[in-house]
Amino acid sequence: MPKPITRRAFGALCGAAPLAAAGTADPLSIGFVYNGPKNDLGYNQAHAEGKQSLKSLPWVRAFDEANVPETVAVEESMRNMVYQDHAKIVFATSYGFLDPFVLRVARECRNTQFFHCGGSYRDGGDPPNVGIYFGFIDEVEYLAGMTAGLMTRTGRMGFIAAKPIPQVLRNINSFMLGARSVNPNVTMRVVFTGDWVLPVREAEASSSLADQGVDVLTGHTGSPRVIVQVAERRGIYATGYQFNQSVLAPHGFLTGAEWAWGVVYRKYAEMVRAGKSVVDGSIPRRMTGTLKDEFCRLSPFGPAVTAEKRDAVAQAKRRLLDGSQAIYRGPLRDNTGKTVVPAGRTIGIEETALDQMNWLVEGIQGDVRS
Amino acid sequence: MQSSDSLGNLGILVAIAGGALRGSIPYIYVSLGECLTEKSGRINLGMEGILLMGAMTAFAVSDQSGSPWLGLLAAAFVGGLFGLLLAGITELPGVNDVAAGIAMIIFGSGLAFFFGKQFVAPMAPQLPVIDFGQGIANAGVHAALRISPLFVLGIAVAFLMHFAFERTRWGLHLRAVGDAPDAARSMGIAVRRHRVVATTIGAALAGIGGSHLTLYFPGIWSEGISGGQGLMAVALVIFARWSPLRCLAASLLFGGAQALGPSLQSAGISGFYHVFNASPYLLTLVLMVLSCSRTRRLDGIPGSLARRG
Structure with a gap:
């Protein structure tokens, strides 16, 4: 038997509706920085396509910045992503982004996880919220x-x-x-x-x-x-x-x-959504894959x-x-x-x-x- | 297995010659444009930015309209606009043309990168090829003899400019403006107008040079497409001592030098490739050293450029 809707219940429903639509939490914000243009039919476009494929996950909000030089400029881009867009994950796709730029921003923004493509992580010295991903082609x-x-x-x-x-x-x-x-x-x-x-x-x-x-x-x-x-x-x-x-x-x-970076990016998004983190080791420090893993x-x-x-x-x-x-x-x-x-x-x-x-x-x- | 297509070491020479004919074209147009500008007593250091702007415009217009020739015209037009802007700025009192030129490099390349963003991926219709090597069986020689119409046009422009400087009243006036602006003014020659026209046409030529990069060789738009060629061409004018015909020759030399590194490695000579790849830059330095003199000023330098030291 349907319950009659009282004025109070109606109000509660209206208030709750946006929350229900958004799911239980805020969307997961993910930022990408590329060194070159997004449509170079090459390295950068491969990463940008990977970012595009996150559209299939409705709980992800992904944004990116192209043509970021491998200088302190990339630090500013990443800081903006963390402070203004509340990025929980930042993917730094170019080799020269890691040292010292990603490392420096990662030390400063401990609640964000930074994943760098193809670099090498030094145990002991480098901040714990940095991970490395790469594929063997x-x-x-x-x-x-x-x-x-x-x-x-x-x-x-x-x-x-x-x-x-x-x-x-x-x-x-x-x-x-x-x-x-x-x-x-x-x-x-x-x-x-x-x-x-x-x-x-x-x-x-x-x-x-x-x-x-x-x-x-x-x-x-x-x-x-x-x-x-x-x-x-x-x-x-x-x-x-x-x-x-x-x-x-x-x-x-x-x-x-x-490259098929979308596979990698979707994997990271799922892991972080499940509460995993590279800091406590529930996300591996170094994630690599091959043809078999569809990287x-x-x-x-x-x-x-x-x-x-x-x-x-x-x-x-x-x-x-x-x-x-x-x-x-x-x-x-x-x-x-x-x-x-x-x-x-x-x-x-x-x-x-x-x-x-x-x-x-x-x-x-x-x-x-x- | 040695195929009939292969030339072995002779292939290096063919590749360098082919490279000279293909790769010299941006140098030809920028150096001729710069030569014209400097003859009037102005320096346009912004050629790198104008080259990039021409390259991007040509690609975009060719892509949108389907006609590479329209792209070429648009590149010349946009180049001319930049030249007009620079000429206008430098005619203002107290403006240094070197500083304004450097600003043009940054402005031109920034604008080209901004508008070029949507044109990175697709291909655009390319300029046709004039095939001088028809019937030649060897693929390498045949490829070297496939000449861009812009190359033929560039040679014509060089000779035309040479003729204009030496044999026409306008050329005489322009040289007078560049050599001794005060004397020219007292003769009733419109100094300012000559400088504006020379800078505008010079920049339009650089725009055409840019269209070669995106509409012929390599035939794509990329932000790294010019690789400093616009700046090297400015240095080349000094080496060519402000003569259009020597600009032409020097451009061919630079085009060939550019092909040296890749063609040596392609033929299997692989050591010291960084040195060979740097050969256009080394050549610039060597020529600058050789062309300077302690005792006399540079031959052919427009007087008003020489005097400001």
């Missing part, structure tokens, strides 16, 4: 390299990289190892440009590599869009990195290794890749996931003839041994010394 690079190895006609590939740091060298080597797994005679030339965003030099390098008979181009820069675009113009193949670049090369785009994925294949080749890559993916195939399996020699992984040893991609990588695998023409 070696397997996806391996599969993209495999596709390139299946597609090349001249047997020559080109890789344009920003700097010879371990993270970049891992991508170069796993791409090459993927290509060599299906095409043992393939060679690859590496050009280091010196910085993450140098469009003119990247374009110059792409042209020069094409002049040298290279017919698959790829790269590891802030956004390899120039590389993909020049490859298309020169009528050769390209594979992407960071983000899906297929729109830039409707004919020659093969596939690419792209990264292969871009959709371009039209040039036949069904047969797609199938071969899909099978290799299955073998990588079930552990029957490995990327860094000895014996492996570098391009100076030195053994870098001895016979019988396999280095898993989550092992820290790979974080010190300073070699290029056999078959690559290039020099890691600057």
Whole structure:
């Protein structure tokens, strides 16, 4: 039997309605800072897409700031997020944001958790409310390299990289190892440009590599869009990195290794909502993931890749996931003839041994010394 | 496996030559524009900002209208507006044109980044290619001979400017304004008008140079697209001693130097890449040292620029 609504009950209902709609608590505020523009078809856009995917969680309020320099400017951005927007989580997506900027703001704002992409945390010295997240994309690079190895006609590939740091060298080597797994005679030339965003030099390098008979181009820069675009113009193949670049090369785009940060950001949001914190260890200090954890994925294949080749890559993916195939399996020699992984040893991609990588695998023409 | 496409070490030369033809274009336009401005006795240090503004405008207009030529015109127009603004400011009493120029770098790049935000991702229709290498089987040589229409236009502008300086009444007046403004004024030449016109046209040329970056090579809009080329081109004018034809030659040299680092590494010569990548900057320094003299002032420097020390 329905109760008649008294004036007092009506008033109480009206007062409670907004509260009920908002859920039991305030929305969880999450801030993002990027170093570059949000639509670079590269590193920053991959993170911005991750932020966008938080829209699927109605209890999250996410906001961001792009083009923040790696200076005290990022401290101000983060402080604004904490003090004005009451951010409970701040994601600092660029390498140079961590030390000393994130560390300094984290010491000051103890009630906010800061998560930094790809940095290293020092136990003892660094504030407890800082966590690190990163993904290992070696397997996806391996599969993209495999596709390139299946597609090349001249047997020559080109890789344009920003700097010879371990993270970049891992991508170069796993791409090459993927290509060599299906095409043992393939060679690859590496050009280091010196910085993450140098469009003119990247374009110059792409042209020069094409002049040298290279017919698959790829790269590891802030956004390899120039590389993909020049490859298309020169009528050769390209594979992407960071983000899906297929729109830039409707004919020659093969596939690419792209990040799926949305998975990571949703995970963090769920954990913090459940009351977990990196301070007491209920959120791991360092959260990493691989292809299996869906931190990264292969871009959709371009039209040039036949069904047969797609199938071969899909099978290799299955073998990588079930552990029957490995990327860094000895014996492996570098391009100076030195053994870098001895016979019988396999280095898993989550092992820290790979974080010190300073070699290029056999078959690559290039020099890691600057 | 050596394919017929590959040129080996000869490929380095082809790549540098190709790089000179592609990469020199922003230098050509900015240095010619700066040369014109300085001939009138003004310095426009804001070329970097104008280059970026031209690059962004060309990309945006080409993207929205579908016509790269309209983008080119818009870039020239916006460049001209910036030049007019700078000329107007510097004609005010007590304004230093060097300081105003630096302000233009910051203003131009800031405005370009602000409006450029929505144009980072898509591609815009590109300028057509003039193919001088038709029928050449080698891909590298063929690619080097695919010339931008802006390159041909740039050569024409250089010769036209040379002719105007040497053979026309307007050129004579402009040089007089730059060399000895007081004498020019007493002859009845409108000093201010010549300076405003020269600065405006000079900046419009820099705008066209910017359109090359987004509509031809590399053909994208990115905030890092200019990489200091607008500033280097200003230094290049000093090295070219205020001659349009020498500006053209120096620009080709810089374009080639820019391609040196990447092409050496592409050919497998991978050591010292930081040094080779820095070659345009090193070249600037070396040329500045070589072109300075203890005993005499720079040949060809407009008199009013030389006197302020």
